[in-house]
Amino acid sequence: MEHIVIIGNGISGVTAARHIRKLSDKKITVVSAETDYFFSRTALMYVYMGHMKFEHTQPYENWFWKKNRIELKKGYVKQVETESKTLHFAAGDTLKYDKLIIATGSKPNKFGWPGQDLEGVMGMYHKQDLESLEKYAPNNSICKRAVIVGGGLIGIELAEMLNSRNIPVTFLVREDSFWNGVLPEGESAMINRHIKNHHIDLRLGMNLKEIKADENGKVKSIIIQETGEEIDCDVVGLTAGVSPNIDFIKDSNIETGRGVKVNRYLETNSPDVYAIGDCAEQHEGINGRRPIEAVWYTGRMMGETLAQTICGNRIQYNPGHWFNSAKFLDIEYQTYGWVFSKPRENERHFHWKHEDDTKCITVCYDKNTNAFLGINTFGIRMRHETFDRWLTEKRDVDYVMNHLPEANFDPEFYSYFEAEILSVYNKQLQIV
DSSP states (O other), X not given: OOEEEEEOOSHHHHHHHHHHHHHOOOEEEEEESSOSSOOOGGGHHHHHTTSSOGGGGOSSOTTHHHHTTEEEEEOOEEEEETTTTEEEETXXXXXXXXXXXXXXXXXXXXXXXXXXXSBTEEOSSSHHHHHHHHHHOSSTTTOSOEEEEOOSHHHHHHHHHHHHTTOOEEXXXXXXXXXXXXXXXXXXXXXXXXXHHTTOEEEETOXXXXXXXXXXXXXXXXXXXXXXXXXXXXXXXXXXXXXXXXXXXXXXXXXXSSSEEEOTTOBOXXXXXXXXXXXXXXXXXXXXXXXXXXXXXXXXHHHHHHHHHHTTOOOOOOOOSOEEEEEETTEEEEEEEOOOSSOOTTEEEEEEEOTTSSOEEEEEEETTTOBEEEEEEESSOBOHHHHHHHHHTTXXXXXXXXXXXXXXXXXXXXXXXXXXXXXXXXXXXXXX
């Protein structure tokens, strides 16, 4: 019986395992060094905030795996030997495979800061990070202040988590405006104000120089590179992005760049070895998308696609139009299609912001053809399937603006803004 071994029990690996089981009777083993069972990584913040228990983050009961004949092995893979199709574990044992799927996800970036491995320093990606946070920041009497380094989506989630326990937070963001490599200027500025309104000490244009230790090897303070200021703190969250977790295959003959290099079929250069999820790197982006996408839904799609190929129906991975969603404290964010932080040569942005400073949209379109290219929404929830259809149909921007109510989750709520948005849009078109 063919043995499929999957390294990694995140959304990619588990989706692949489930779909291979639906399609076949192959032997399946899922290997993980992090947890015994699959859990929803995006839900970790809600455990700390008291909205759920850790067991609630596990979508499947513990008996699910045995019932579906998916073997689970806890262990850290130290080396992959592709010639003999053998995994070597840190504990000294080995495991043979017929086909190998690498789905090891990401790890938080570290940039060689002095003190980055001290007690009380953590990312916010793994279950172990949640455990560290509970240990070092259970309340505001144990943790008098936390410092977060890095202004992306994980950074703002960690700020919200700590804020929920009334722990003061200093937030160091290297850029001169929050996430302005992704968000257009008006949106980024609105989020800056929103963060400060939540009494978070946002420091823009500031980098970490070093993390200082007390006599017990625990964090006691950080130094800001630009000013030399020392800030006392009990916890430091390193949230300056993530990178593919692939150190264990660096000495194998599997081709790597930043991630594990794969073709459109998610195949590596090594026969019977595949890679999916955050750790996979396409040789070139698909439909303008980045070669590596650390997004849960693309990991799930890769798992579903690869299961077909493993089970004899070889099909290409095609993620379709880009979309994503996130939360900036209590402002929901959605993006569909392409809206870059600065319009490219052929593009124009239309931006509307509500007077309450918590709702806005930015629409990107081609200024020569009027083709609709993408939309960002903040504080107004939209329907994914509607924008996906309009992008596929290549609708123009006038059509989209005049039909926006069809895309809204709550048309009554939206009608309150509709006239204003259209009025501003029409005025802006006359000015341009």
